[in-house]
Amino acid sequence: MMGMEGILLKGATEAVLILLTLAILFAFIRLVIGPDPADRIVALDLISVLIVAYLGAFSIYTGEKAFLDVAIAYALIAFLGTVALARFRERLAKKSRNGKIDGEG
Amino acid sequence: MVEAITAILLVAGGIFAFIASVGMLRLPDTIIRMHAATKAGALGSGLIFLALACYYLELSITLRALATVFFLLLTAPVAAHLIGRAAYCSRVNLWHKTWIDEFANICDWCETSAEEEGASGCELEEKGTQ
Known part of the structure; x- marks a missing residue:
């Protein structure tokens, strides 16, 4: 059953899973060292997009179709989380500018 | 062939x-990093x-996968x-080679969109700096 193309696809899927793991690791490094809170929000956004991609690749790797639904739900929740964090950061910046503290939050 | x-x-x-992700790690400032993260990340996934x-070529799975692509392309911008706006409003440090910053001399466009404040942005800015 496993032809030449099947082996190719399996190898490609494993390579992509390794690449995505490295990518999530790099984004996590930025999440840790990011100098500004906005950097951390960007890193979290990238990590959530990468996890959605990872779920897609993992669905091909295992042949389990249910991971697609997981990916859709995760994409929805991650978008809401990013929007909430960005609005929070903006409101914090406005408040600290209008008020007494001029320092960065 | 499909495989x-x-x-x-x-x-x-x-x-x-x-x-x-490499761009996220290596690029110099927040707004430039955001460029790498949102565009290339959305394209990759x-x-x-x-x-x-x-791979699956079934109607339900394929439609759901295409809907996910559509959703990613809709939400990434x-x-x-929102993140870029928040970063710029919080006066994140720009890269030292940035030579164009069109809002730098306008009196604070972030403040003019504040909901509760009745005053215009310029007065708020003068109040804020004193």
């Missing part, structure tokens, strides 16, 4: 996602979901806009 197309789309998506649509 070869799937493998090509998958590897392309993985490489784009990896490039997005979109390609991986196209590969998923090619919105999230990028």
Whole structure:
């Protein structure tokens, strides 16, 4: 059953899973060292997009179709989380500018 | 044939996602990093979901995968806009080679969109600096 193309696809899927793991690791490094809170929000956004991609690749790797639904739900929740964090950061910046503290939050 | 197309789309998506992450790590400031994260990241995961649509070739799965791609392409610019706005409003440090900053001399466009404040942005800015 496993032809030449099947082996190719399996190898490609494993390579992509390794690449995505490295990518999530790099984004996590930025999440840790990011100098500004906005950097951390960007890193979290990238990590959530990468996890959605990872779920897609993992669905091909295992042949389990249910991971697609997981990916859709995760994409929805991650978008809401990013929007909430960005609005929070903006409101914090406005408040600290209008008020007494001029320092960065 | 289908498996070869799937493998090509998958590897392309993985490489784009990896490039997005390398850009996230290496680029110099927040707004430039956001450029790498949102565009290349959305392209990478979109390609991986196209590969998923090619791989299963069932109506329900393929439609769901295409809907996910559509959703990613719809939400990535919105999230990028909100994060960029928040970063610029919080006066994040720009790269030292940035030579154009069109809002730098306008009296604070962030304040003019504040909901509760009745005053215009300029007065708020003068109050804030004193």
